[in-house]
Amino acid sequence: MSSGPLPRVLVVTGTDTDVGKTVVTAAVVATVLAAGLRVTAYKPTQTGVAPGEPGDMAEVERLTGAGTSEGVRLRAPMAPGPAAALEGTRLPTLAQHLELVTDLAAQHYVVVVEGAGGLLVELTEAGETLADLAGGLPDAAALVVARSALGTLNHTMLTREALSHRAIRQLGVVIGAWPDDPDVIETTNRRYLADLPEGLFGAVPLGAPRLDPTAFRAAAPTWLPGLAQRLGTP
Template sequence: MSILVVTGTGAGVGKTVVAAALAALALARGSTAAVVKPAQTGVPAGAPGDVDEVIRLSGITTTFELGRFPGPLSPAAAARAAGMPPVSLAGAAELVRELAESNRLVVVEGTGGLLDRYDEDGATVADLARTLQAQVLVVVRAGGDTVNHTALTLEAMAHRGLDLAGVVIGRWPAAPGQAERSDVADLEMLAARPLAGALPEGAGRLADRRAFAEVARKGLGATLGGAFDPAGFRQSV
């Protein structure tokens, strides 16, 4: 069994699509898998959330959303604004451990970045990963401030003794500019290893699960169950 915590350098980097891609690859190779979203923020009750997107894209059936808050804030701030109790990461860890007993892969998708607060005591997804002794997959954006944000995230992980599963670009543009292309070498330098994947922008809009599974296979590296070639990608950009 394996537990993989998916975090990012911030919101909107493509964590949900990466989580769905991991689930799709697991199902394609006949493995059992589960996806856990400890806290969904910025989505009202009854509306489709990140877990629903994972189900739609991958076809996975074992999914859990442990808390939902309508405010587009960190989990702790969103819970406070809604007058609701925060999500218990200790409870999330217990559920993940239980799921890991009957599933070959359990993917835990964090909210926001590595150090976004989940409760008033300051618990973060980094704490959850350490409790679970799980590897952490870092999803980053292309361009912008990604090098700085990735460096800060990886430094925070190293300080906490967390094991890096790899760095994945969550939304690689069809027509990358100079900034996006130059970031590839910098990201690999920061991670001290080749990229673990790069999913094309728009992958989350695919309606056909087989097409999405193929995108996942091409966009994630061998350690994540796919066939992404970091050397070929580096050369192409």
């Protein structure tokens, strides 16, 4: 497991969309809250949600009770660039995201930033990605959320390589939904991920988002031992 102090900004990326980034974001927030520290979450671009509807940050708030914010919200369930074009909306610039996250980091012990889709999805009109957002912050590191099933190792290694290529610090991989009765592929995948240099940061059990929020908050530190240890969470 990678060592060193906890960064002020934790960037939650994933091998794909629908791999559990939002649930892992909530688990990270809950774990920091359990240590008695101030924490918030930020979604730079929320797509596929109409005004007034609950997006990813509403799910984080429901599960943790923490405050959150969004950079921009777009209705179309597609990449931010084309979704904004459909609405004739401008996307925030990288500088605007950086300023917002820097402000949040000044007011919280940890800011958790949830990407849209995978790492290299373009978040701005200039084509910058979550990797550029992480790379533009002085004290940020990435968590890579991965599936447990067949195919995850290639996608995880591609994401790790893209992060390394951009010199972004990696805290480790988190399995988004770990079953009670893993099959042999899942078991060997987990062992492989745990043996990576930065190690397995944690695994969220299958069914976690269906827990009631109190149970979710109580259990989250046990899912993310890599984080709980750094925070000294009991």
